[in-house]
Amino acid sequence: MGTYRLLALAVLVGTAAALQAINVATVEFEEGYTPLFGFDNIVRSADDRTVSLLLDRSTGSGFVSSSMYQHGFFSASIKLPSDYTAGVVVAFYVSNGDVFEKRHDELDFEFLGNIRGKPWRVQTNMYGNGSVSRGREERYVLPFDPTTEFHRYSILWTRAAVVFFVDDVPVREVRRSAAMAGDFPSKPMFLYATVWDASTWATSGGRYSVNYRYGPFVASFTDLALLGCRVDPIQMPSSGSAECTAVEDALLASDLAVMTLEKQQAMRRFREHNMVYSYCYDTLRYPVPFPECSVVDSERRRFKGNGHLRLALRRRHRPRPEARPGRPTRAADM
Numbered sequence: 001m002g003t004y005r006l007l008a009l010a011v012l013v014g015t016a017a018a019l020q021a022i023n024v025a026t027v028e029f030e031e032g033y034t035p036l037f038g039f040d041n042i043v044r045s046a047d048d049r050t051v052s053l054l055l056d057r058s059t060g061s062g063f064v065s066s067s068m069y070q071h072g073f074f075s076a077s078i079k080l081p082s083d084y085t086a087g088v089v090v091a092f093y094v095s096n097g098d099v100f101e102k103r104h105d106e107l108d109f110e111f112l113g114n115i116r117g118k119p120w121r122v123q124t125n126m127y128g129n130g131s132v133s134r135g136r137e138e139r140y141v142l143p144f145d146p147t148t149e150f151h152r153y154s155i156l157w158t159r160a161a162v163v164f165f166v167d168d169v170p171v172r173e174v175r176r177s178a179a180m181a182g183d184f185p186s187k188p189m190f191l192y193a194t195v196w197d198a199s200t201w202a203t204s205g206g207r208y209s210v211n212y213r214y215g216p217f218v219a220s221f222t223d224l225a226l227l228g229c230r231v232d233p234i235q236m237p238s239s240g241s242a243e244c245t246a247v248e249d250a251l252l253a254s255d256l257a258v259m260t261l262e263k264q265q266a267m268r269r270f271r272e273h274n275m276v277y278s279y280c281y282d283t284l285r286y287p288v289p290f291p292e293c294s295v296v297d298s299e300r301r302r303f304k305g306n307g308h309l310r311l312a313l314r315r316r317h318r319p320r321p322e323a324r325p326g327r328p329t330r331a332a333d334m
Protein backbone atom coordinates (compact mmCIF):
# COMPACT_ATOMS: atom_id res chain seq x y z
CA MET A 1 0.00 0.00 0.00
CA GLY A 2 2.70 2.42 1.07
CA THR A 3 4.79 1.51 -1.94
CA TYR A 4 1.79 1.96 -4.14
CA ARG A 5 1.27 5.47 -2.84
CA LEU A 6 4.89 6.31 -3.33
CA LEU A 7 4.71 5.03 -6.86
CA ALA A 8 1.65 7.15 -7.56
CA LEU A 9 3.42 10.15 -6.11
CA ALA A 10 6.48 9.48 -8.26
CA VAL A 11 4.29 9.38 -11.35
CA LEU A 12 2.68 12.67 -10.38
CA VAL A 13 6.00 14.33 -9.74
CA GLY A 14 7.26 12.92 -13.02
CA THR A 15 4.36 14.46 -14.89
CA ALA A 16 4.92 17.83 -13.31
CA ALA A 17 8.62 17.73 -14.06
CA ALA A 18 7.92 17.12 -17.73
CA LEU A 19 6.92 20.75 -18.00
CA GLN A 20 10.10 22.55 -18.87
CA ALA A 21 10.97 25.43 -16.60
CA ILE A 22 10.96 28.86 -18.18
CA ASN A 23 14.56 29.93 -18.14
CA VAL A 24 15.28 33.23 -19.84
CA ALA A 25 17.92 35.91 -19.56
CA THR A 26 16.93 38.58 -17.08
CA VAL A 27 17.97 42.20 -17.13
CA GLU A 28 18.63 45.01 -14.71
CA PHE A 29 15.98 47.69 -14.49
CA GLU A 30 18.31 50.25 -16.05
CA GLU A 31 18.88 48.04 -19.11
CA GLY A 32 15.30 47.76 -20.21
CA TYR A 33 12.95 50.06 -18.31
CA THR A 34 12.32 53.57 -17.19
CA PRO A 35 10.11 55.09 -14.45
CA LEU A 36 6.68 56.09 -15.73
CA PHE A 37 4.83 57.82 -12.88
CA GLY A 38 4.94 58.13 -9.08
CA PHE A 39 8.74 58.37 -9.16
CA ASP A 40 9.01 58.67 -5.37
CA ASN A 41 7.09 55.42 -5.04
CA ILE A 42 9.47 53.37 -7.19
CA VAL A 43 12.08 51.62 -5.07
CA ARG A 44 14.93 49.82 -6.83
CA SER A 45 17.18 47.27 -5.12
CA ALA A 46 20.94 47.87 -4.87
CA ASP A 47 21.64 45.39 -7.68
CA ASP A 48 18.87 47.00 -9.79
CA ARG A 49 17.25 43.61 -10.45
CA THR A 50 14.23 44.07 -8.22
CA VAL A 51 11.89 47.02 -8.28
CA SER A 52 9.02 47.72 -5.90
CA LEU A 53 6.06 49.81 -6.88
CA LEU A 54 4.19 51.51 -4.05
CA LEU A 55 0.67 52.81 -3.85
CA ASP A 56 0.01 55.21 -0.99
CA ARG A 57 -2.36 58.10 -0.35
CA SER A 58 -0.38 60.40 -2.61
CA THR A 59 0.00 58.23 -5.73
CA GLY A 60 0.45 54.86 -7.36
CA SER A 61 3.49 54.17 -9.51
CA GLY A 62 4.63 52.44 -12.64
CA PHE A 63 7.45 51.72 -15.04
CA VAL A 64 7.63 51.18 -18.77
CA SER A 65 10.06 49.52 -21.16
CA SER A 66 12.48 51.94 -22.79
CA SER A 67 11.75 50.48 -26.23
CA MET A 68 8.76 49.22 -28.12
CA TYR A 69 8.79 45.59 -29.21
CA GLN A 70 7.42 43.94 -32.31
CA HIS A 71 6.43 40.61 -30.76
CA GLY A 72 8.32 39.10 -27.88
CA PHE A 73 8.34 37.40 -24.51
CA PHE A 74 7.63 39.68 -21.57
CA SER A 75 8.05 38.31 -18.10
CA ALA A 76 8.51 39.19 -14.43
CA SER A 77 8.34 37.44 -11.12
CA ILE A 78 5.88 39.41 -9.05
CA LYS A 79 4.98 39.48 -5.36
CA LEU A 80 1.66 41.15 -4.67
CA PRO A 81 0.71 43.27 -1.66
CA SER A 82 -0.84 41.31 1.18
CA ASP A 83 -3.62 41.76 3.70
CA TYR A 84 -6.48 44.15 2.85
CA THR A 85 -6.05 45.14 -0.80
CA ALA A 86 -9.58 45.91 -2.02
CA GLY A 87 -9.49 48.44 -4.83
CA VAL A 88 -5.79 47.92 -5.51
CA VAL A 89 -4.87 46.85 -9.03
CA VAL A 90 -1.46 45.64 -10.12
CA ALA A 91 -1.10 45.46 -13.88
CA PHE A 92 1.60 43.87 -16.03
CA TYR A 93 0.85 44.43 -19.69
CA VAL A 94 1.99 45.38 -23.15
CA SER A 95 0.21 48.17 -24.97
CA ASN A 96 0.64 50.88 -27.57
CA GLY A 97 -2.25 52.99 -26.29
CA ASP A 98 0.01 56.01 -25.89
CA VAL A 99 0.99 55.87 -29.57
CA PHE A 100 -2.21 54.73 -31.28
CA GLU A 101 -5.11 56.28 -29.45
CA LYS A 102 -7.91 54.97 -31.62
CA ARG A 103 -6.51 51.65 -32.79
CA HIS A 104 -4.34 50.44 -29.98
CA ASP A 105 -3.28 46.89 -29.15
CA GLU A 106 -2.97 45.49 -25.65
CA LEU A 107 -2.28 42.25 -23.75
CA ASP A 108 -2.91 42.29 -20.00
CA PHE A 109 -2.30 40.58 -16.73
CA GLU A 110 -4.40 42.43 -14.18
CA PHE A 111 -4.30 41.48 -10.51
CA LEU A 112 -7.39 42.56 -8.64
CA GLY A 113 -7.00 43.07 -4.91
CA ASN A 114 -9.60 41.93 -2.46
CA ILE A 115 -10.89 42.32 1.07
CA ARG A 116 -9.05 40.44 3.78
CA GLY A 117 -9.46 36.67 3.59
CA LYS A 118 -10.45 36.69 -0.08
CA PRO A 119 -7.79 35.91 -2.63
CA TRP A 120 -6.41 38.11 -5.35
CA ARG A 121 -7.97 37.32 -8.71
CA VAL A 122 -6.04 37.41 -11.91
CA GLN A 123 -7.45 38.58 -15.18
CA THR A 124 -6.01 38.27 -18.67
CA ASN A 125 -7.31 40.31 -21.55
CA MET A 126 -6.49 41.36 -25.07
CA TYR A 127 -7.36 44.12 -27.49
CA GLY A 128 -6.32 44.64 -31.08
CA ASN A 129 -6.57 47.69 -33.30
CA GLY A 130 -8.83 49.55 -30.89
CA SER A 131 -11.28 46.70 -30.18
CA VAL A 132 -12.16 48.26 -26.82
CA SER A 133 -15.83 47.34 -27.16
CA ARG A 134 -14.81 43.68 -27.35
CA GLY A 135 -13.16 42.84 -24.04
CA ARG A 136 -11.79 39.31 -24.02
CA GLU A 137 -11.43 38.85 -20.27
CA GLU A 138 -10.71 35.62 -18.50
CA ARG A 139 -10.33 35.35 -14.74
CA TYR A 140 -8.62 32.79 -12.59
CA VAL A 141 -7.98 32.03 -8.96
CA LEU A 142 -4.36 31.15 -8.32
CA PRO A 143 -3.27 27.77 -6.94
CA PHE A 144 -0.95 29.58 -4.50
CA ASP A 145 -0.85 32.69 -2.35
CA PRO A 146 0.67 35.35 -4.64
CA THR A 147 1.54 37.62 -1.69
CA THR A 148 4.02 35.40 0.13
CA GLU A 149 6.48 34.57 -2.66
CA PHE A 150 7.45 35.69 -6.13
CA HIS A 151 5.73 33.90 -9.02
CA ARG A 152 6.50 34.38 -12.66
CA TYR A 153 3.90 35.88 -15.01
CA SER A 154 4.69 35.96 -18.72
CA ILE A 155 3.17 37.11 -21.96
CA LEU A 156 4.32 35.52 -25.20
CA TRP A 157 3.24 37.41 -28.29
CA THR A 158 4.16 36.18 -31.75
CA ARG A 159 2.56 36.53 -35.14
CA ALA A 160 1.07 33.07 -34.57
CA ALA A 161 -0.35 33.24 -31.08
CA VAL A 162 -0.59 34.92 -27.71
CA VAL A 163 0.15 32.77 -24.65
CA PHE A 164 -0.15 33.83 -21.01
CA PHE A 165 1.88 31.89 -18.43
CA VAL A 166 1.68 31.62 -14.66
CA ASP A 167 5.04 30.23 -13.56
CA ASP A 168 5.82 27.53 -16.13
CA VAL A 169 2.20 26.77 -16.95
CA PRO A 170 0.54 28.24 -20.02
CA VAL A 171 -2.89 29.34 -18.79
CA ARG A 172 -4.32 30.81 -21.99
CA GLU A 173 -3.49 30.51 -25.65
CA VAL A 174 -5.09 32.59 -28.39
CA ARG A 175 -4.01 31.50 -31.83
CA ARG A 176 -4.16 34.05 -34.56
CA SER A 177 -6.83 33.35 -37.13
CA ALA A 178 -7.99 35.21 -40.20
CA ALA A 179 -11.41 35.61 -38.57
CA MET A 180 -9.91 37.65 -35.72
CA ALA A 181 -8.63 40.17 -38.24
CA GLY A 182 -7.38 43.34 -36.53
CA ASP A 183 -8.46 42.11 -33.09
CA PHE A 184 -5.19 40.19 -32.89
CA PRO A 185 -2.48 42.61 -31.69
CA SER A 186 -0.16 43.47 -34.53
CA LYS A 187 1.66 46.75 -33.88
CA PRO A 188 4.74 47.30 -31.68
CA MET A 189 4.02 47.68 -27.98
CA PHE A 190 5.67 48.86 -24.77
CA LEU A 191 5.74 46.76 -21.61
CA TYR A 192 4.14 48.40 -18.55
CA ALA A 193 3.97 47.54 -14.86
CA THR A 194 1.77 49.64 -12.60
CA VAL A 195 0.02 49.73 -9.26
CA TRP A 196 -2.94 52.03 -8.97
CA ASP A 197 -6.09 52.88 -7.05
CA ALA A 198 -9.06 51.41 -8.88
CA SER A 199 -11.55 51.99 -6.11
CA THR A 200 -14.34 52.69 -8.54
CA TRP A 201 -13.74 49.56 -10.57
CA ALA A 202 -11.68 46.70 -9.24
CA THR A 203 -13.34 44.95 -6.35
CA SER A 204 -16.97 43.96 -6.71
CA GLY A 205 -17.67 46.79 -9.10
CA GLY A 206 -16.29 49.44 -6.77
CA ARG A 207 -18.12 48.34 -3.64
CA TYR A 208 -14.84 48.42 -1.72
CA SER A 209 -12.46 51.36 -1.88
CA VAL A 210 -8.75 51.32 -1.22
CA ASN A 211 -8.26 51.64 2.52
CA TYR A 212 -4.98 53.49 3.01
CA ARG A 213 -4.74 52.48 6.64
CA TYR A 214 -3.38 49.21 5.19
CA GLY A 215 -0.92 50.99 2.89
CA PRO A 216 1.48 51.52 1.42
CA PHE A 217 0.64 48.68 -0.93
CA VAL A 218 3.83 47.21 -2.35
CA ALA A 219 4.11 45.13 -5.52
CA SER A 220 7.63 43.83 -6.18
CA PHE A 221 9.00 42.79 -9.56
CA THR A 222 12.12 40.75 -10.25
CA ASP A 223 13.49 38.30 -12.89
CA LEU A 224 12.71 41.00 -15.44
CA ALA A 225 12.80 39.66 -18.97
CA LEU A 226 12.21 41.37 -22.31
CA LEU A 227 12.89 39.20 -25.35
CA GLY A 228 11.92 40.49 -28.72
CA CYS A 229 12.70 42.85 -31.51
CA ARG A 230 13.15 46.43 -30.36
CA VAL A 231 11.48 48.97 -32.56
CA ASP A 232 12.10 52.66 -32.76
CA PRO A 233 8.79 54.38 -31.98
CA ILE A 234 9.58 57.18 -34.41
CA GLN A 235 10.39 55.03 -37.41
CA MET A 236 7.84 52.40 -36.59
CA PRO A 237 6.28 50.42 -38.07
CA SER A 238 8.51 50.24 -41.10
CA SER A 239 11.77 49.96 -39.18
CA GLY A 240 13.72 46.74 -39.00
CA SER A 241 11.06 44.41 -40.27
CA ALA A 242 13.50 41.89 -41.76
CA GLU A 243 15.55 42.00 -38.60
CA CYS A 244 12.42 41.56 -36.51
CA THR A 245 11.32 38.59 -38.54
CA ALA A 246 14.63 36.86 -37.82
CA VAL A 247 14.36 37.59 -34.09
CA GLU A 248 10.81 36.33 -34.07
CA ASP A 249 11.64 33.20 -36.03
CA ALA A 250 14.17 32.35 -33.34
CA LEU A 251 11.57 32.97 -30.64
CA LEU A 252 8.99 30.84 -32.45
CA ALA A 253 11.47 27.97 -32.71
CA SER A 254 12.48 28.19 -29.03
CA ASP A 255 11.16 26.10 -26.15
CA LEU A 256 9.14 29.10 -24.98
CA ALA A 257 6.89 29.07 -28.02
CA VAL A 258 6.60 25.38 -28.81
CA MET A 259 3.33 24.13 -27.34
CA THR A 260 4.27 20.61 -26.30
CA LEU A 261 1.72 18.00 -25.32
CA GLU A 262 2.79 18.45 -21.70
CA LYS A 263 2.11 22.17 -21.90
CA GLN A 264 -1.29 21.62 -23.48
CA GLN A 265 -2.22 19.19 -20.72
CA ALA A 266 -0.98 21.53 -18.02
CA MET A 267 -2.97 24.37 -19.57
CA ARG A 268 -6.13 22.27 -19.68
CA ARG A 269 -5.67 21.27 -16.03
CA PHE A 270 -5.11 24.86 -14.93
CA ARG A 271 -8.18 26.08 -16.79
CA GLU A 272 -10.36 23.27 -15.44
CA HIS A 273 -9.39 24.04 -11.88
CA ASN A 274 -8.74 27.75 -11.80
CA MET A 275 -10.71 29.61 -14.44
CA VAL A 276 -13.72 31.35 -12.87
CA TYR A 277 -14.82 33.61 -15.73
CA SER A 278 -14.53 33.45 -19.48
CA TYR A 279 -15.80 35.88 -22.08
CA CYS A 280 -16.33 32.85 -24.34
CA TYR A 281 -19.19 31.68 -22.08
CA ASP A 282 -20.57 35.15 -21.38
CA THR A 283 -23.53 34.98 -23.73
CA LEU A 284 -25.12 37.96 -21.97
CA ARG A 285 -22.35 40.20 -23.24
CA TYR A 286 -21.60 38.30 -26.41
CA PRO A 287 -24.53 36.25 -27.76
CA VAL A 288 -22.26 35.09 -30.58
CA PRO A 289 -18.90 33.83 -29.32
CA PHE A 290 -15.73 35.20 -30.87
CA PRO A 291 -14.01 33.21 -33.60
CA GLU A 292 -11.13 32.18 -31.33
CA CYS A 293 -13.50 30.68 -28.75
CA SER A 294 -13.69 26.93 -29.08
CA VAL A 295 -16.82 26.36 -27.03
CA VAL A 296 -16.67 22.88 -25.52
CA ASP A 297 -20.09 21.68 -24.38
CA SER A 298 -18.80 19.84 -21.32
CA GLU A 299 -16.89 22.95 -20.30
CA ARG A 300 -19.72 25.34 -21.09
CA ARG A 301 -22.03 23.52 -18.67
CA ARG A 302 -19.71 24.53 -15.84
CA PHE A 303 -20.31 28.20 -16.57
CA LYS A 304 -23.41 30.32 -16.25
CA GLY A 305 -24.73 32.45 -19.06
CA ASN A 306 -22.87 35.44 -17.64
CA GLY A 307 -19.56 33.69 -18.11
CA HIS A 308 -18.98 32.97 -14.41
CA LEU A 309 -18.28 29.55 -13.02
CA ARG A 310 -21.20 27.95 -11.23
CA LEU A 311 -20.82 28.28 -7.47
CA ALA A 312 -20.84 24.57 -6.64
CA LEU A 313 -17.86 24.04 -8.90
CA ARG A 314 -16.02 27.01 -7.43
CA ARG A 315 -16.31 25.39 -4.03
CA ARG A 316 -15.18 21.99 -5.22
CA HIS A 317 -12.24 23.41 -7.10
CA ARG A 318 -11.02 25.77 -4.44
CA PRO A 319 -7.24 25.73 -4.63
CA ARG A 320 -6.73 25.58 -0.89
CA PRO A 321 -8.81 26.47 2.14
CA GLU A 322 -7.35 29.90 2.79
CA ALA A 323 -7.59 30.89 -0.85
CA ARG A 324 -11.24 30.09 -1.32
CA PRO A 325 -12.87 32.15 -4.01
CA GLY A 326 -15.45 34.62 -2.82
CA ARG A 327 -19.06 34.91 -3.73
CA PRO A 328 -19.77 34.79 -7.41
CA THR A 329 -19.27 38.23 -8.77
CA ARG A 330 -21.40 40.02 -11.29
CA ALA A 331 -20.56 40.54 -14.90
CA ALA A 332 -20.38 44.23 -14.10
CA ASP A 333 -17.35 43.49 -11.94
CA MET A 334 -15.06 43.84 -14.90
Ligand SMILES: *[C@@H]1O[C@H](CO)[C@@H](O)[C@H](O)[C@H]1NC(C)=O
Pocket residue numbers: 102103129130181182183
Ligand atom coordinates in the same frame (compact mmCIF):
# COMPACT_ATOMS: atom_id res chain seq x y z
C1 LIG B 1 -7.53 48.95 -37.93
O1 LIG B 1 -8.52 49.95 -37.79
C2 LIG B 1 -8.52 50.93 -38.84
C3 LIG B 1 -9.62 51.92 -38.54
O2 LIG B 1 -9.71 52.25 -37.22
C4 LIG B 1 -8.73 50.27 -40.17
O3 LIG B 1 -8.63 51.24 -41.19
C5 LIG B 1 -7.68 49.17 -40.40
O4 LIG B 1 -7.96 48.48 -41.58
C6 LIG B 1 -7.68 48.19 -39.23
N1 LIG B 1 -6.60 47.25 -39.38
C7 LIG B 1 -6.81 45.94 -39.37
C8 LIG B 1 -5.60 45.10 -39.52
O5 LIG B 1 -7.91 45.44 -39.26
